[in-house]
Amino acid sequence: MERLVENGFDFLRKAVDDLNDYPKFSIIHFHAAVELFLKARLMDEHWSLVISQRQEPDWEKFISGNFQSVSLDGAAERLEKVARSGLTKQELQSFREVTKHRNKAVHFFHEAHSEEENRGKLLSIVKQQLTAWYFLHQLLIRRWEGIFAKWSESIAEIDKKLRSLHPYLQITYEQIQPEIEKRKLKGENFCSCPSCGFESQQDESDKKVVYEAKCLVCSLTEKKLKLECPECSHEVVFTNEGFGRCENCGKNFEPEELAGELIDSGAAHIAFQDGDDSWDLGNCSDCDGYHTVVRTDDESYVCTSCFLSLEHLKWCGWCNEPNTGDMEHSSWAGCSHCDGRAGWEKDD
């Protein structure tokens, strides 16, 4: 595992160094690095997880390097199901982009292109690498901190190196700045983007609604939600998930509590007395959240754990609880939170 991680850092360094002169290699190296870090995380769980689903794990072959390794999607699935530390949709999406780019790049740079086209290509590579790095960085220093802590110096060094690509994004920023100014005059808000650092992330001031905050420079999109802290009335911002902290008084929030804050308890109470079940707390098939889905003031539903938002919910035909998933066959097959009739008959 040590070797995997060290190689990962080597590839990242090369990805930055090669960017200008050998953009094709930069993409390939970056892609290799992302895969290595995911594999290192799997390896920390068990060595056999690194081997492709299509092969029987064999230690002898493994140590001699004679094996096919797991694909990105395969790795993501094992992180979720085996390591119980899966990637979020956004993380996976961003890493998939890297893979897609890698496959395309191999062809693109074989062909002859104009200077301008190459320049545009370069810019899109930088954007994508910075976004993917933003997610990878978060994984390494937060979710998987315990495993990668001893490389914190290398992580910081790479972070600095990738940030040095910032001037590339400056070009994009300058191009869209007039548009941002115009939109600000119309009353739109922009705040500083956590990935690229420019004041280019679209923001909303409405509270208690989940919105997509997209950065016009680097395209990072985050789901955000704002709330007035029930203890001190200060504004609390949640990003991509229902775990958050009030910067002012230090109060910590979890999805369950956020659900309580979001639900309009007056309306829910009246509905309950009328036998209206549309305000019942729902379960989330996307993140397995139990009773994390609430109906909000604007008649839509949001999962306070993963911030999935939906217009409608379906009711499970077996347990009769609302769920974000497709409930078509739920009477028989159940939902994310019950085993349906099939499970019940099996137990009998």
Ligand SMILES: [Zn+2]
């Ligand atoms: Zn950005």
Ligand SMILES: [Zn+2]
């Ligand atoms: Zn507070």
Ligand SMILES: [Zn+2]
């Ligand atoms: Zn959810």
Ligand SMILES: [Zn+2]
């Ligand atoms: Zn059910």
